[in-house]
Amino acid sequence: MQLDRTNWSGEGEFTGRLLDRMQQLPGVQLLRVEDAPATRAEADYNFISNEIFVTFAVEVRREPSRRLGILPATKAVARKAMTLADLEQALAGLDDVGPPDYSDDGMMQYLRAERIIPPYQTRGFKLVELVRIYEAGSPRRA
Numbered sequence: 001m002q003l004d005r006t007n008w009s010g011e012g013e014f015t016g017r018l019l020d021r022m023q024q025l026p027g028v029q030l031l032r033v034e035d036a037p038a039t040r041a042e043a044d045y046n047f048i049s050n051e052i053f054v055t056f057a058v059e060v061r062r063e064p065s066r067r068l069g070i071l072p073a074t075k076a077v078a079r080k081a082m083t084l085a086d087l088e089q090a091l092a093g094l095d096d097v098g099p100p101d102y103s104d105d106g107m108m109q110y111l112r113a114e115r116i117i118p119p120y121q122t123r124g125f126k127l128v129e130l131v132r133i134y135e136a137g138s139p140r141r142a
Contacts (some may be wrong), residue, residue: 007034008050012129013110015050021097022054025090027082030055032136045126053136059083084108084135100133108133 001023009020017130022028028093036049060078067073082090092099100108110131117124 001028002030004032005032007032009035011035012048012050012131014110015048015052015131016128017096018091018110018131018133019093020050021094022052024084025087027056027080027086028054030136036130036132038130043093044123045128047128047130049130050132052059052131052133054087054133055136056083056087075087084133087133106134106138 003023019031019033022031032053034051034053034139036051038047038049040047057080059081060077061078062074063077065073066074067102084106088103091097091108097110097132101111102109110129110133112129113129114127115124116127
């Protein structure tokens with residue numbers, strides 16, 4: 001399992017938790033996390049947006065086949081060990097992650113918000129964290 005954090009600032013507690021849990025899944029081969037351009041901060045809120053790209057492991061197995069319709073042979077068949085739907089089910093079963101707030105065929109999205117009141121201040125700020133998970137190498141979304 002490889003993890004690429006080079007384009008991630010490290011902000012986002014929930015993003016870090018997702019990465020930790022996804023690293024433990026056997027079908028995940030590569031994770032790449034990046035800061036999304038929508039991240040911004042104002043006086044009364046912080047909006048953190050991160051994107052995670054997942055590459056699943058590929059299993060190769062031999063299947064019997066026929067060559068020219070009559071000669072017995074075997075061929076190698078490559079199959080992904082996990083799909084995005086399988087990843088969604090695996091993460092939904094974890095107590096500290098849960099099901100995504102939105103999902104479709106090509107993406108899962110988590111949205112978490114919390115109120116943070118720093119010590120010695122009367123007014124806090126709202127922290128909103130948006131995490132989107134895509135399968136790496138899938139067609140670009142419009």
